[in-house]
Amino acid sequence: MPFGSNGPNSLSDPQVQAFLFPTYHDRGRTETTIYNATLSGALWTLPAGDLGVAVGYEHRREDGRFVPDAFNQAGLNTGLPATTTQGSYSLDEAFLELSVPILAEVPGAHELSLSLATRYSDYDTFGDTTNSKAGLTWRPVEELLVRGTWAEGFRAPSIDNLYGGVGGSFEFYTDPCGNGPGNVAGNGPCTRDGVPADFIQLGQAGIPCATFPCQTGFQFLTGSNPDLTPEEAVSRTAGIVYSPRWLEGLDLTLDWYEFEIENLIAEDSVDDILTDCYVRDVASRCAAFTRDPVTRVITTLNFGLTNKGRLDTEGWDFGVRYRLPETAWGDFGIDWQTTYISEYTITADDNPDTVPAPSVSLAGTFRTRSNLTLDWQMGVLGASWTARYYSGMKESCVVTDDFDPDYCDQPDYAAPDVPDGVPLRTVGSNTFHDLQLRVETPWNATVSLGANNVTNHRGPIMFTSPNNQFAYYGGFDIGRFVYMKYQQRF
Secondary structure (H helix, E strand, C coil): CCCCCCCCCCCCCHHHHHHHCCCCCCEEEEEEEEEEEEEEEEEEEECCEEEEEEEEEEEEEEEEEEECCHHHHHCCCCCCCECCEEEEEEEEEEEEEEEEEEEEEECCEEEEEEEEEEEEEEECCCEEEEEEEEEEEEEEECCEEEEEEEEEEEECCCHHHHHCCEEEECCEECCCCCCCCCCCCCCHHHHHCCCCCCCCCECHHHCECCCCCEECCCCEEEECCCCCCCEEEEEEEEEEEECCCCCCCEEEEEEEEEEEEEEEEEECCHHHHHHHHHHCCCHHHHHHEEECCCCCCEEEEEEEEEEEEEEEEEEEEEEEEEECCCECCEEEEEEEEEEEEEEEEEECCCCCCCCCEECCCECCCCCEEEEEEEEEEECCEEEEEEEEEECCEEEECCCCCCCCCCCCCECCCCCCCCCCCCCEEEECCEEEEEEEEEEECCCCEEEEEEEECCCCCCCCCCCCCCCCCCCCCCCCCCCCEEEEEEEECC
16 A cells, blocks of 8 residues: 555555665865965055055965765666766965055145055966056045056866756757747758758657746756856946035946956857857857757757856946935935946867857846835835846747748848848837835844735746746745844944
8 A cells, every 4th residue: 555544554554664765975174274364554655645565475276076975876766866066276476556645635636546466366277367456546626536447357167166066957949940940940050960950859758848948858967067268357437426515425436347368168058059159150069969860859968057158248337325314204315226238259279260159138138227225214114116127038949831920020131140040030129117115123134025026917928948948937925925134233
């Protein structure tokens, strides 16, 4: 009686429970050893202020180990297999920082100062590198600040990035050579790989996929990458802060930024690999998987962390904060923060012939995001309302003889990074509204009652399921979320 409520061999039998639900033991350990010394202070006193200096040295060693249960390592349980993570690295670093006041309290320069910094790093895994930074602060008048920076960046892969274990996964994905959204079936790369133009992607149990992304019936492998190399970056920023004396409580900020990251360490995905191989025709990406010689279904694929060729991004941040003068109806405040991305492109590898892939307005990389908050406080009572704005999105779509124009509104679009072009579908912007009421207690606590997405707004259907396994952008609210929060201050 295996399904009986009582008795031997039923689910209530302790022996059956021990067999079906064994106890697994994973073991992990991390250890960080640091020796450092820092010396800082004023080196000289200049006419505009003290010349500040800081010098230092640091030695750091990182050790890590994670051992999954033996059943997991052998793949003998109902979960996915996993292997051991183990590794270490050490580095020595020395740095120098200077704060240089140039002018102060003179016409045209209420403040003018320069900050300089450089850091030398020597890794036992990647060798040595020197990275520097320079920043300028200029306040021509007291209420106006102009600022700018130039900096080099360096990020070495972590122990988990390099030596992490490998795990299995039955991934959801869309084969560009198949019958899913945004397919390029019959194009040059698909044909060269032996995939016929009428190929139909197969999912679990070899059943043709009808919805996408579709889960594979073959186990793919994902994990760390011992061949990762460090990221190297150059960043530039410039901005102004204006706090006018004629309108107390108002702060305006405008900042421009530009980042260039080479050897970008990124979490790879099945869809990224297949898109680079078949849509963007990046041949080096096609080596990560194999197809069945008869059915042409993808049977093996290795993905995880990878070094992508390059990331270039540029944008603007604009902010307005204003605390209105106190009134008989309480204190009112406005906080409006907006980000505009003018460029966001990723180059799949370092081949000079590879065309960068622009990603602005693809789900997750919105052209414009803006948050506006109105706040009210009167005594112990308060309330706030926030509007969260996301600009429109675009996704690839399928064009057939009977396609719906409302679904694929740019059937003739040809992206510059796609050899044969991919038609696009665009959707409009979305705004979510949040509301919160709060009260401050005599014992220095705050009790809040609120609702995120109080209007129960729903985002558009996204057939490519970005950041999700459903036809919806994974970063949007799903329904209305009501909460109560208690915050105690000590």
